[in-house]
Amino acid sequence: MNTSTLNTSKLNTTIDRTDDQIYEPLDFDGPTRLRVVAFPTSEPATGRTMLQAQGLHKTYKKNRVSVPVLKGVDFAAQQGKITAIIGQSGSGKSTLLHLLATLDRPDQGEVHFDGHRIDHLSRRSRDQFRNQRLGMIFQFYHLLPELSTLENVLAPIMIGRSAFSYLMNRRSIHNHAKELIERVGLGHRLHHKPSELSGGEMQRTAIARALVTNPDILLADEPTGNLDQETGAGILDILKDLNREQGLTIVMVTHDESIAKKCDAVVRLSKGRVESVV
Amino acid sequence: MYKFLLCWRYLRTRWIALASIVSVTLGVATLIVVNSVMDGFTEEMHNRIHGILSDLVVESHSSGGISDSKWFEDRIRETLGDRLEGLTTVVAVPAMLNFSFNGSNHTQQINLIGIDQQSYASVSDFSQYLMHPENQKRIDFLLKNDGYAPGRSTFPESGWNYRRDMARLRKEIERETQRNRELRRQIKSAEVGSLSLSESMDKTTIGGVTSSPEPTAQAAGNSSDIASPSSTPEPTGLAASSDLENQPSPESLQQESANDLSSVDSAKQEATELNPPQSDSTTTEMMMAGPSLKLSPTDPAARAHYFDSETDTHTGIVLGISIGSMRYRDPHGDVKDLFFVRPGDDVTVALPGAGSPPRAIDESFTVVDFYESKMSEYDSTFAFVPLDRLQKIRGMIDPTTGKKSVTSIQMKLKPGVNLAEARDDLRAVFPPDQTMVHVQSWRDTQGPLLAAVQLETTILNILLFMIIAVAGFGILATFFMIVVEKTRDIGVLKSLGAPGSGIASIFLTYGLLLGIVGSGAGVTLGLLFVWNINSIAALIEKITGREVFDPTVYYFSEIPTIIHPAMVVWVIIGSVLIAVLASVLPSIRAARMHPVQALRYE
Numbered sequence: 001m002n003t004s005t006l007n008t009s010k011l012n013t014t015i016d017r018t019d020d021q022i023y024e025p026l027d028f029d030g031p032t033r034l035r036v037v038a039f040p041t042s043e044p045a046t047g048r049t050m051l052q053a054q055g056l057h058k059t060y061k062k063n064r065v066s067v068p069v070l071k072g073v074d075f076a077a078q079q080g081k082i083t084a085i086i087g088q089s090g091s092g093k094s095t096l097l098h099l100l101a102t103l104d105r106p107d108q109g110e111v112h113f114d115g116h117r118i119d120h121l122s123r124r125s126r127d128q129f130r131n132q133r134l135g136m137i138f139q140f141y142h143l144l145p146e147l148s149t150l151e152n153v154l155a156p157i158m159i160g161r162s163a164f165s166y167l168m169n170r171r172s173i174h175n176h177a178k179e180l181i182e183r184v185g186l187g188h189r190l191h192h193k194p195s196e197l198s199g200g201e202m203q204r205t206a207i208a209r210a211l212v213t214n215p216d217i218l219l220a221d222e223p224t225g226n227l228d229q230e231t232g233a234g235i236l237d238i239l240k241d242l243n244r245e246q247g248l249t250i251v252m253v254t255h256d257e258s259i260a261k262k263c264d265a266v267v268r269l270s271k272g273r274v275e276s277v278v
Numbered sequence: 279m280y281k282f283l284l285c286w287r288y289l290r291t292r293w294i295a296l297a298s299i300v301s302v303t304l305g306v307a308t309l310i311v312v313n314s315v316m317d318g319f320t321e322e323m324h325n326r327i328h329g330i331l332s333d334l335v336v337e338s339h340s341s342g343g344i345s346d347s348k349w350f351e352d353r354i355r356e357t358l359g360d361r362l363e364g365l366t367t368v369v370a371v372p373a374m375l376n377f378s379f380n381g382s383n384h385t386q387q388i389n390l391i392g393i394d395q396q397s398y399a400s401v402s403d404f405s406q407y408l409m410h411p412e413n414q415k416r417i418d419f420l421l422k423n424d425g426y427a428p429g430r431s432t433f434p435e436s437g438w439n440y441r442r443d444m445a446r447l448r449k450e451i452e453r454e455t456q457r458n459r460e461l462r463r464q465i466k467s468a469e470v471g472s473l474s475l476s477e478s479m480d481k482t483t484i485g486g487v488t489s490s491p492e493p494t495a496q497a498a499g500n501s502s503d504i505a506s507p508s509s510t511p512e513p514t515g516l517a518a519s520s521d522l523e524n525q526p527s528p529e530s531l532q533q534e535s536a537n538d539l540s541s542v543d544s545a546k547q548e549a550t551e552l553n554p555p556q557s558d559s560t561t562t563e564m565m566m567a568g569p570s571l572k573l574s575p576t577d578p579a580a581r582a583h584y585f586d587s588e589t590d591t592h593t594g595i596v597l598g599i600s601i602g603s604m605r606y607r608d609p610h611g612d613v614k615d616l617f618f619v620r621p622g623d624d625v626t627v628a629l630p631g632a633g634s635p636p637r638a639i640d641e642s643f644t645v646v647d648f649y650e651s652k653m654s655e656y657d658s659t660f661a662f663v664p665l666d667r668l669q670k671i672r673g674m675i676d677p678t679t680g681k682k683s684v685t686s687i688q689m690k691l692k693p694g695v696n697l698a699e700a701r702d703d704l705r706a707v708f709p710p711d712q713t714m715v716h717v718q719s720w721r722d723t724q725g726p727l728l729a730a731v732q733l734e735t736t737i738l739n740i741l742l743f744m745i746i747a748v749a750g751f752g753i754l755a756t757f758f759m760i761v762v763e764k765t766r767d768i769g770v771l772k773s774l775g776a777p778g779s780g781i782a783s784i785f786l787t788y789g790l791l792l793g794i795v796g797s798g799a800g801v802t803l804g805l806l807f808v809w810n811i812n813s814i815a816a817l818i819e820k821i822t823g824r825e826v827f828d829p830t831v832y833y834f835s836e837i838p839t840i841i842h843p844a845m846v847v848w849v850i851i852g853s854v855l856i857a858v859l860a861s862v863l864p865s866i867r868a869a870r871m872h873p874v875q876a877l878r879y880e
């Protein structure tokens with residue numbers, strides 16, 4: 001799949017479609033230029049810092065009570081490595097992951113992806129970044145209950161492409177998705193709804209969904225947290241295989257010290273700061 | 279793509295949303311039914327009013343009318359040119375109708391309209407509302423033998439045959455009365471003696487002749503008295519005969535005397551020749567009837583003629599059917615018509631003369647037909663007579679120039695001609711302050727009624743759209759619930775890179791689809807209802823035992839409906855718009871949702 005042509009065509013349509021501004025006024029000039037520069041299509045070299053955060057601060061405010069969660073977090077994930085984030089419950093692991101995924105904005109500090117700053121991009125550009133460069137999996141799988149396994153896996157592609165482009169390339173897209181589902185061992189569950197799947201099967205569907213756009217990095221928030229030991233290990237194996245075979249960069253939040261030990265790097269969060277990097 | 283997929287899935291898995299649009303469906307169905315019925319009524323009324331009234335009227339409100347109608351006619355033809363299809367002159371005056379029924383006198387206020395038989399048909403559908411098939415083709419104001427209202431079983435026997443029968447019956451009763459009186463007199467004379475017999479005979483004869491002007495009118499009343507109730511001839515006949523006993527009818531006496539006393543006869547004849555028939559002075563019935571008598575050529579006594587209802591008629595009059603009849607419901611619940619007068623009966627009309635000050639003129643007419651336009655306003659007031667006759671009675675013919683006055687000139691325009699424009703053109707030619715005439719179109723005349731119906735329709739539409747708007751709030755609430763329920767999914771979609779606009783369009787499309795489904799079902803329901811409205815009415819009648827559509831109130835036997843496609847389209851557009859508008863707020867809320875908070879939502 002040639003992502004470069006896809007990206008440019010998508011950008012053009014973005015500029016034309018002013019009706020998308022209805023709810024969120026967008027700054028087009030900046031992101032448009034940045035977009036082209038920020039996400040080069042060439043394969044990144046190994047050993048580089050893929051995702052980097054500097055001095056991240058995040059404080060939740062509610063009714064004059066402010067909860068400082070992150071107080072200057074520095075973080076880096078190397079290309080092709082699995083980085084684990086560990087820490088006590090409430091230490092801000094999920095918050096950090098959301099900031100890294102551009103789902104939220106830090107109060108202070110910067111997030112860089114492949115050498116380019118991403119946290120200050122417009123909402124629209126961040127949406128596109130998440131859609132095309134990033135894969136995410138969650139503790140509670142977060143599959144769409146109305147869609148089948150296959151449709152859930154196809155969702156990011158449907159979001160990223162126009163209906164026309166999707167329908168034109170429907171066959172190749174479907175084949176790609178089916179391959180991925182096959183890869184996570186769910187080839188026989190293509191047309192089942194999430195409610196008809198087990199927890200492990202749902203998480204494997206979520207992994208397939210996260211990978212369907214060929215992202216550069218996978219962010220996982222306690223992917224095994226809701227599963228039993230054995231199933232969790234199975235999920236971990238899949239992630240490790242992906243990392244080994246395709247050089248996929250993975251950032252994973254976990255409670256489990258034993259899982260963290262198997263990772264290439266471990267970042268420990270405590271009281272809103274990085275306590276130690278192993 | 280995901281928008282349509284998700285939208286479609288939400289529609290299929292959330293039947294509760296469909297429940298929220300049932301109210302839209304019902305609102306739309308009601309709108310369609312109400313509009314179709316109202317349009318049907320309006321159209322029916324338009325057609326009727328338009329059929330009765332001509333397109334344009336130039337009318338004068340002075341009692342003398344337009345004295346020089348020819349000048350006006352020429353101006354009109356000049357102004358309208360080839361836009362004009364037909365033109366006729368009319369005299370319309372308020373009048374009072376008098377007839378007897380069951381021995382009592384009935385007086386009713388009417389609108390007496392003199393029409394020109396030839397040209398009136400060219401401006402109005404007048405004749406198609408008449409009862410007799412021949413009159414429907416062409417009205418000649420002559421009494422037909424029979425065959426009135428062929429398709430109507432409740433229509434009583436009427437026409438010449440009925441008139442002759444009644445006249446014969448009346449004569450027989452008179453003869454019988456005479457014979458009774460004779461007998462009684464003989465009995466009396468046998469008791470008292472031969473001297474007093476001759477005395478009483480003298481008295482009767484003199485009384486009959488000298489008192490002729492006044493009792494004649496009574497006699498006319500009496501004769502129609504007897505004529506009316508054919509269903510119960512015997513008791514009425516008896517009543518009438520006793521009437522005649524107390525008050526000797528001069529008419530009958532004249533007939534008697536025609537055989538015996540030729541001197542009286544000739545004296546009467548002289549009186550007729552002396553008094554011109556048009557004179558305003560008190561005239562006898564015979565004198566008034568004189569010029570209009572339809573003399574049968576075989577009548578040997580053509581010159582020395584007295585009005586004989588067996589062979590003669592007065593000038594013909596066409597009465598609005600509600601003047602001469604009453605619609606009611608008998609104890610079994612069937613709708614019946616009771617006819618007070620019918621074609622063949624005589625009526626008297628009192629009308630104002632054209633002079634100043636106007637003097638009341640009495641004139642007898644023979645009912646020749648009924649007029650049923652099914653507009654109660656017209657059916658209960660209109661009475662038509664020949665124009666030239668009415669002009670003559672009212673003194674509207676200038677004795678020196680022979681010019682005839684009219685009160686209004688009615689016009690029919692060619693199809694497709696702009697009515698208001700033609701009216702304004704005429705108004706420019708006849709400025710009301712100078713010519714003292716008023717130019718009106720039929721819409722102006724019926725303006726208040728049509729406007730009232732229009733207002734009613736508008737208000738109903740507003741109310742029903744309010745109902746749909748209420749349904750819109752139901753959709754709004756349901757959608758908010760769905761958005762809240764889908765919070766986590768919205769967060770997931772956003773984490774996958776879906777823009778806010780895309781998420782908003784999921785719910786907007788959802789609203790649109792619901793609107794389409796709801797109004798589609800509503801339109802189907804409404805149209806089915808309208809198409810079967812009469813069978814539904816019949817069914818409700820059967821179940822409740824009460825008439826839904828009372829023919830004594832409305833003249834329709836069926837509920838008229840018209841479905842305007844444009845109306846249906848507007849209803850669909852309106853209701854779909856309401857459904858979409860109702861989904862706007864929830865959509866905005868969904869689009870604005872913060873992805874992290876949405877993901878954390880439990």
Ligand SMILES: Nc1ncnc2c1ncn2[C@@H]1O[C@H](COP(=O)(O)OP(=O)(O)OP(=O)(O)O)[C@@H](O)[C@H]1O
Pocket residue numbers: 060061062067069087088089090091092093094095096
């Ligand atoms: N919207 C919010 N408003 C206020 N406080 C918040 C909000 N979201 C999170 N927090 C607080 O931020 C802190 C960090 O939360 P976070 O979910 O990042 O912890 P965590 O390390 O992921 O915990 P866990 O291991 O249980 O998932 C918690 O104390 C939480 O109460």
Ligand SMILES: [Mg+2]
Pocket residue numbers: 093094095221
């Ligand atoms: Mg967490």
